[in-house]
Amino acid sequence: MAGNRGVVYQGAGRVEVQDIAYPEFELKDGPGVNPANVGRKVPHGVILKVVATNICGSDQHMVRGRTTAPEGLVLGHEITGEVVEKGSDVEFVEVGDLVSVPFNISCGRCRNCKERRTEICLNVNPDRPGSAYGYVDMGGWVGGQAEYALVPYADWNLLRFPDRDRAMEKILDLTMLSDIFPTGYHGCVTAGVGVGSSVYVAGAGPVGLAAAASAQLLGAAVVIVGDMKEERLAQARSFGCEAVNVAEGDPGEQIERILGSPVVDCAVDAVGFEAHGTGKDAEKEAPASVLNTAMALTRAGGSIGIPGLYVTGDPGASDEAAREGSLSIRLGLGWSKSHAFFTGQCPVMKYHRELMAAIMTDRVQIAKAVNAVAIPLEEAPEGYRSFDEGAASKYVLDPNGYLGTG
Structure with a gap:
């Protein structure tokens, strides 16, 4: 089994890159995990080798100590990755697929999901409607600022990039599809x-x-x-x-x-x-x-x-x-x-396919607009500090060297 490293919240003003558990197809107990989610089986999920994962202003609210986020929470809800393992119930996503992950975690089966309100899925967070990776009060799904990450309901949630080579040429743009775009x-x-x-x-x-x-x-x-x-x-x-x-x-x-x-x-x-x-x-x-x-x-x-x-x-x-x-x-x-x-979270799945097309056909240069800057995973604490000081940059973490920062 591969190792794993991730960005971990250590209390107000502090994050560290630490060794963390490699994902399994079951939710384990840990900081921020709702007790009702502990032991939840995820045969419908995949494990991603993370290609790009971004520091978001929403993460910064937690890191500043402005939420009730617990220490030890693995951060990160903006994830783009390559499928390296698939659960037994995954039918259409394949190992090797390059994919964008909506920051909203949704089941695709509840009333809200069927009405395209994936930001308020009823089945993934016992606390309240709606869920996200690595975020306070969102059910305890482990964050994606890491080398590897688990994505549930993969056939439903993942947006597959149809042309891997073309996607890698525009990966700094495409990584914005998980949230901010x-x-x-x-x-x-x-x-x-x-x-x-x-x-x-x-x-x-x-x-x-x-x-x-x-x-x-x-x-x-x-x-x-x-x-x-x-x-x-x-x-x-x-x-x-x-x-x-x-x-x-x-x-x-x-x-x-x-x-x-x-x-x-x-x-x-x-x-x-x-x-x-x-x-x-x-x-x-x-x-x-x-x-x-x-x-x-x-x-x-x-x-x-x-x-x-x-x-x-x-x-x-x-x-x-x-x-x-x-x-x-x-x-x-x-x-x-x-x-x-x-108000409320964006239902990412409502828009991400069309915005992917806009990127791939050069209708928009979103990475240039937000001044995307790729940095190694180990430099995440410096990225958080710079972002907190008001840098005009969108920091994109490169956990596995796909972006050439290592």
């Missing part, structure tokens, strides 16, 4: 982005940049990205977006200088619960700030897509209400403008 795209679709739209994207991290690229793919006339990190705003400008530094003042006034109007057709919140204020309050954490700004900026009758993460438990929040996910949202403003709000 569909997530950014979902934010835009739910916000109603279409041909000729004006779009405000809050946040120039990888999901925000993916949303901006998605808005362009959907035909937006102008995409405006807001952030307070100049390096990230420069990355947004590099592929044709307008940019506003929210630390320099009211985003609406800056947008008016760009559009001639302080409102946009659509808004996307790619920040989430660790939001800060704007202008003189930019250094202060204000978890409802982006949502309230989005309502102020979006025209009456417009929609707001919210792929940014909001949580039910935030031990690091600045006030008691926010520790339970209760935020001071100006719902009356949204109601008076007849806004539609769309």
